[in-house]
Amino acid sequence: MSERAPYHLTGPALISFSGGRSSRYMLKQILDAHGGTLPDDVKVAFANTGREFPETLDFVAETAERYGVHIAWLEYDPASEHRTAVVSHNSASRNGEPFALRRDVRHRAPARRPRGAARIRWRER
Known part of the structure; x- marks a missing residue:
């Protein structure tokens, strides 16, 4: 990445896609910076908790x-290699199962307190 081309990535890189409009915007900017396709060593991942709205999955x-x-x-998925299962739109959990599994294994909910910028906004409430 350079100051002149902020969306041009040199891999290996992982783009975390949240399922929101800003993630789509950033992904589009990155794609445009690379002529419409990602380099082979740049991947995109969506982490499904099972608690997303159906519209988010769509x-x-x-x-x-x-x-x-x-x-x-x-x-x-604690039973899968690296505790991560690869799913699809059709097989993705929709009733909070991954969230509940992690909570049950760790005996607490994930990220009970916001971190980083979200934490600052949380404190300002």
């Missing part, structure tokens, strides 16, 4: 289709 799938980008769908 948005992730539609983004991948619209821009011709493979977005890896990941879920927490």
Whole structure:
């Protein structure tokens, strides 16, 4: 990445796609900086907690289709290698299962307190 080309990535790199509009915007900027396709060593991942709205899951799938980008769908699964299962739009959890599994294994909810900038906003409430 350079100051003149902030969206041009030199890999290896992982783009975390949250399923929101700003993630789509950033992904589009990165794609445009690379002539419409990502380099082979730049990957995109969506971490599904199972608590996303159905519209969010549809948005992730539609983004991948619209821009011709493979977005890896990941879920927490303590029985899988690296405690991560690869799923798809059709097989993704929709009832909070990955969130509940992590909570049960760790005996607490993930990120009980916001971190970073979110923590500052949380304190200002």
